[in-house]
Amino acid sequence: MTSRDRFLSAVQCQPLERPPIWVMRQAGRYLPEYRALKAKSSFLEMVKTPAVATEVTLQPLRRFPGIDAAILFSDILVIPEALGQPYAFRETGGIAMSYRLETRAQIDALAPASAIPEKLAYVANTLGLLKKELTPGSAIGEKALLGFGGSPWTLATYMVEGGSSEDFERVKLLFYTDRSMFDALLEKLTEALVVYFQMQIRAGADAIQIFDSWGGILAGQDYEAASLRWIRQIVSALPKDFPVILYAKGTAPQLTDQAFSGVRAISIDWTHDLAVARRNLPANIALQGNLDPVLMQTTPEIVRREATRLLESMRGTTGHIFNLGHGITPSAKIECMQALVDTVTTWKN
Numbered sequence: 001m002t003s004r005d006r007f008l009s010a011v012q013c014q015p016l017e018r019p020p021i022w023v024m025r026q027a028g029r030y031l032p033e034y035r036a037l038k039a040k041s042s043f044l045e046m047v048k049t050p051a052v053a054t055e056v057t058l059q060p061l062r063r064f065p066g067i068d069a070a071i072l073f074s075d076i077l078v079i080p081e082a083l084g085q086p087y088a089f090r091e092t093g094g095i096a097m098s099y100r101l102e103t104r105a106q107i108d109a110l111a112p113a114s115a116i117p118e119k120l121a122y123v124a125n126t127l128g129l130l131k132k133e134l135t136p137g138s139a140i141g142e143k144a145l146l147g148f149g150g151s152p153w154t155l156a157t158y159m160v161e162g163g164s165s166e167d168f169e170r171v172k173l174l175f176y177t178d179r180s181m182f183d184a185l186l187e188k189l190t191e192a193l194v195v196y197f198q199m200q201i202r203a204g205a206d207a208i209q210i211f212d213s214w215g216g217i218l219a220g221q222d223y224e225a226a227s228l229r230w231i232r233q234i235v236s237a238l239p240k241d242f243p244v245i246l247y248a249k250g251t252a253p254q255l256t257d258q259a260f261s262g263v264r265a266i267s268i269d270w271t272h273d274l275a276v277a278r279r280n281l282p283a284n285i286a287l288q289g290n291l292d293p294v295l296m297q298t299t300p301e302i303v304r305r306e307a308t309r310l311l312e313s314m315r316g317t318t319g320h321i322f323n324l325g326h327g328i329t330p331s332a333k334i335e336c337m338q339a340l341v342d343t344v345t346t347w348k349n
Contacts, residue, residue: 002136003068007144008206011243011264011286013319019311020068021322021344022146023060023337024247024267029330030296030337033059043089047074050125057130061140064337066345069144069207070134072200074123076150076211079192080159082119083110087158094164101159104181113191117199123147124203131204144207147200151212151248152189152234153227159185168217175226182226190230194237207243209267210234216250223254228261235262245288249326252277259285270325275313278320286319291340293324296332300339307343315349 001009007020029035034056037046046052056073077087077095086098101107117124127147134143158164160171174182197208215227227248235244246258247267255277258266265286268277274290281287295306307322314320322344328337 002142004134004142004144004206007068007321008243010319010321011207011245013284013286015318015349017349018347019314019320019322019344019349020144021341022067022069022071022144023324023340024071024327030328030332030334031059031063033063043075047078048122050122050129053122053126054129054133057126058133058140061143063334064341065141066341067143069146070130071146071209072123072127072130072148072205074126074148076148076155076213077158078120078123079116079149079155079189079196082116083188083192085110085159087163090163095158096163097158097161100162100170101185104184107181107185107188110188113188113195116192116195120196120199123196124199127200127203127205145205146207146209146245147197147203147205148209148211149193149196149200151210151215151227152186152193152230153218154212154214155189156182156185157214157217168214172218175222186226186230190233193234197234197238201239201242207245208238209245209247210263212246212248212251215248215254220253223251224257228254228257231263232261245286247288255281265319265321267323268325273313274310274320275317278314278317283318286321288321288323290323290325293326293329293332296324296328296336296340298333298336300335303336303339304343307340308347311344311347 009016010020053073057070061067061070081087088096090096130145133140134145136142157168157171160174212227218226244263245265245267246263249269252272259281265288267288268274268290270290270292278287291310295303
């Protein structure tokens, strides 16, 4: 069974000898080969240059051949930029959008979804290059290829707040005080993401992961109206039964609703017991996760112990994709990553 087959079989909840493994934000700053490339180009230049984005995507797979899937090197904020709201990185850390969305006129002035294929053609070109590298007989071998994007709600937080935020006050106030304007923005983002994901699928993505990174800052009773309803629209517009994975940090109370949103897999953050989630969710929904990323800064021995404990908690189940409970950090140790890959790839269900 190829790595690609193993990954897709896990999404379909088929019995496997071991779970597939991939790591969110694989193209991490913890790799010296990544830092060498980063020293020559800015992050956005790397994202927008297909040859460089392809190289960054492949770096973890070259170093850790046991990884079963590659995730496109890109950024969720390419969508706002393509719609007419560029972004940059603050010197103090975090994201700065070129301006805040404050009026309905600004929302109406955003580019239509039809502009996405042309403006984000570099993403499709990167996926095309990756597909050629992840084929049988290639140096890396056949791996699953994942595309991704942010959820409408998560993208809206940056666009309305004007960048990274500590309290998300502006976007929450918009939701509560002007639902018509809020819905207009979310509708525009949803339409753009549908076109974007369809483009990624045509370019060769085997699965799509939607990152609802800020879903957890919503009041529980508002998660459906502010975020999940828009995710449902996206999934329903994609090819029937195409593998869509949803990662929504801090939304454990919403897992059941997420399981009935049309997605095929749910990625669980490290704060929730994965085995409990498996018992409580439908058997046809795959689960991804959920080792605490901070463990990658400890020692190989600790990583092996904790990864084994997580694997044992899922013994006898189907539909488990091993992953961290969030993206790998710049402080992760290579020897810890190697220990994680070795532990998962040698474990038997």
